[in-house]
Amino acid sequence: MGLTEIQQRITAEEARVGRTLGSTRLIAVSKVQPLDRVVAVLDQGHRLFGENRVQEAAGKWPELRETYAGTEVHLLGPLQTNKVAQAFEVFDAIHALDRDKLARKIADQAQSSGFCPKLFVQINTGDEPQKAGVALGDTDSFVANCRAMDLPVEGLMCIPPVDEAPSLHFALLRKLAERNGLTGLSMGMSGDFEEAVALGATHVRVGSAIFGARVSP
Template sequence: MPLQDIKARISAAESAAGRQLGSTRLIAVSKVQPNERVEAVLEQGHRCFGENRVQEAAGKWPAFRERFDAIDLHLIGPLQTNKARQAMELCNAIHSVDRLKLVNTLARLAQERGACPDLFIQVNTGEEEQKAGVLPMDADGFVTECRALDLPIRGLMCIPPVDEEPALHFALLAKIAARNGLDGLSMGMSADFETAIALGATHVRVGSAIFGDRAPARP
């Protein structure tokens, strides 16, 4: 089964890197996947999933949570400030904290709710104009500003440019995290998660290798 194959590859990558087995969290990226595929993975006992859009997550996961316990839901796509409250209610972690306006909104809502999901700061390691994320040169200051608002910053996240060697970006993210005392590294996807694990990933985001190609969006 694809899920068990991926888990075996994760364990092998951890072993090869001299890391503790089980130290990498597998986020099964269920965005744009039919419910029956997601349910099949849930039936195999997996509980950690990733969604790109709050609206899609809201239409899918409340029903699953009524039937399956201990679901650990991560938002891995861009978050609009007007969706922040809903995201905080739905998700256990948000991986796309990328601007001060969002940070201030999350801090206000966290005070109102008395709780906040784990947060990952997205770093635009490739400095791509079309991609969200804090620039590497601004990351240290951004971490400091988040901490000043008592937000639970768990770590950093990146999505390397498609045409560049991902290891360079994973190593850069790990360096930024280390100097800021952060141990969470959300990096690595279906094509490169083993490289990410070798460079310290604590969370890998794997979709197509588990579920197959994404289902076409409904009109």
């Protein structure tokens, strides 16, 4: 499909539903993609990327950022507490804040670093026992706890169950965000990003539709 087509489809969907054009940010998910594919997207002028692993991103992005000014990198995958300090060095935003222990670790690191990446709280909208994320019923209290620690929570993130209509989960996430006074909505991937745009996504996470099939490490 390619970067240009994805950007055009996002813009078309924003126009269709009456959203401000450009209000949806496209995160190009570059995890386990060969370097030449990543560079090709950078060369097209794109500057927002997503990675799933701290280690992989740390080995890739510092050097690329020296060449491509203005590049942002967001952490989309789970974050272990022992990788928080390194994550602060690499990422502009963390999209999978999902438990109290991690929130406390991030707060401690922010205190010692004097800054903090933007944060999205991952919500387990399907209440799936095998999936990470804050339980639906705990959303309000978790966000309140994060705010009490002065954490810069920008929004919420979800990954809908594979066997359910994603739009139901996107609508639910938007409702939860509005209830908590949050404006950021990280939702929608290669197969459903247009539905996410229609329901107010501020960030969509698209990988294979931009880069092609992932290459296993």
